[in-house]
Amino acid sequence: MPTPANTTESKLKVLWFLPTHGDGHYLGTSKGGRNVDINYLRQIAQSADQLGYHGVLLPTGRSCEDSWVVASALAPLTQRLRFLVAVRPGLQSPAVAARMTATLDRISGGRLLINVVTGGDPVENKGDGIFLDHDERYEVTREFLDVYQRLLAGETVNHSGKHLRIEDGKLIFQPLTPNGPPLYFGGSSASAIDVAATTIDKYLTWGEPPAQVAEKIATVREAAAKAGREVTFGIRLHVIVRETDEEAWRAADRLIEHLDDETIAAAQKVFSRMDSVGQSRMAELHRGDRSKLEISPNLWAGVGLVRGGAGTALVGSPETVAARMREYQQLGIDTFIMSGYPHLEEAWRFGESVLPLLPLETQVDTQDIVANMGPFGETIANMERPKEASSG
Numbered sequence: 445m446p447t448p449a450n451t452t453e454s455k456l457k458v459l460w461f462l463p464t465h466g467d468g469h470y471l472g473t474s475k476g477g478r479n480v481d482i483n484y485l486r487q488i489a490q491s492a493d494q495l496g497y498h499g500v501l502l503p504t505g506r507s508c509e510d511s512w513v514v515a516s517a518l519a520p521l522t523q524r525l526r527f528l529v530a531v532r533p534g535l536q537s538p539a540v541a542a543r544m545t546a547t548l549d550r551i552s553g554g555r556l557l558i559n560v561v562t563g564g565d566p567v568e569n570k571g572d573g574i575f576l577d578h579d580e581r582y583e584v585t586r587e588f589l590d591v592y593q594r595l596l597a598g599e600t601v602n603h604s605g606k607h608l609r610i611e612d613g614k615l616i617f618q619p620l621t622p623n624g625p626p627l628y629f630g631g632s633s634a635s636a637i638d639v640a641a642t643t644i645d646k647y648l649t650w651g652e653p654p655a656q657v658a659e660k661i662a663t664v665r666e667a668a669a670k671a672g673r674e675v676t677f678g679i680r681l682h683v684i685v686r687e688t689d690e691e692a693w694r695a696a697d698r699l700i701e702h703l704d705d706e707t708i709a710a711a712q713k714v715f716s717r718m719d720s721v722g723q724s725r726m727a728e729l730h731r732g733d734r735s736k737l738e739i740s741p742n743l744w745a746g747v748g749l750v751r752g753g754a755g756t757a758l759v760g761s762p763e764t765v766a767a768r769m770r771e772y773q774q775l776g777i778d779t780f781i782m783s784g785y786p787h788l789e790e791a792w793r794f795g796e797s798v799l800p801l802l803p804l805e806t807q808v809d810t811q812d813i814v815a816n817m818g819p820f821g822e823t824i825a826n827m828e829r830p831k832e833a834s835s836g
């Protein structure tokens with residue numbers, strides 16, 4: 445049985461991921477693929493709720509189901525789970541986004557978190573009607589957030605900027621969370637860090653080696669201090685956890701065993717057209733070379749061979765994964781957004797084996813679980829509970 449985490453430690457927020465753009469047993473192939481419909485997403489969300497995850501991240505983009513619609517459908521089917529949903533400066537009006545935010549925050553009982561996404565793929569942006577370059581998108585983001593946050597705070601807003609103009613903007617119905625839900629945001633460029641330092645509550649990084657994460661945290665923390673603010677920090681990682689380190693590494697190899705060089709090359713070509721500094725940093729970790737994927741102890745870059753965005757996974761036993769997470773915690777990370785393939789099974793595997801080793805902010809309320817007083821496993825011969833597992 446896992447050893448309970450020390451309750452005197454600072455508490456962590458651990459979120460899972462809702463794969464609204466597909467799921468499966470392997471990367472880069474349809475083999476082992478899984479149909480992702482609302483019933484499957486409901487299973488993942490309710491599992492995460494039951495296991496004690498702080499929330500779930502819903503991705504955004506044209507390859508995904510709309511995150512606001514999915515979150516609205518799942519909120520009534522969960523009790524404690526929070527939903528991290530994206531606003532898109534340049535794609536949404538800040539006033540419309542504020543109304544959407546206030547509504548979903550109210551109907552979810554204050555369980556909404558906001559992920560501010562500027563978009564890093566020029567081709568996809570043009571398909572959505574956005575023809576701004578990298579720095580212009582962050583200019584829009586700054587104006588958007590100024591209007592958006594003031595509306596959620598109950599102000600009547602008049603704004604005339606380079607990109608946005610608002611006259612007498614206001615919300616009739618305020619969010620349940622005072623001043624609106626907390627803002628999460630990721631971006632590695634100077635423009636992004638400037639936005640984070642002045643407006644964001646939680647700065648997110650993808651899973652780079654600890655030394656690089658430490659540098660990024662120091663940069664953002666210094667920029668926020670100059671603006672008279674404090675920012676908290678989170679990290680987005682995949683995870684491959686098994687009973688032993690050896691089993692976990694074999695599972696990592698299996699995840700990409702059907703991935704061929706042509707598929708890797710095609711994916712890397714798409715990533716190279718993006719103007720996202722964070723995506724460039726992810727690609728630099730492996731350079732498309734599948735022979736050098738352990739880029740830091742137990743940090744594996746195999747996911748990034750074909751997946752955009754977060755491309756690294758923690759690999760190991762529950763104790764190893766928890767230890768690596770604690771290393772990031774010591775750098776200043778207090779929020780982890782995790783995922784694994786397939787997402788339903790891995791939510792349970794990680795939730796049952798790793799979460800008990802961590803000091804969590806979210807705890808599961810088990811007072812209403814009285815029927816079988818579990819967990820105790822399968823009843824033996826319909827008569828006896830099984831013996832407890834040996835601690836040795």
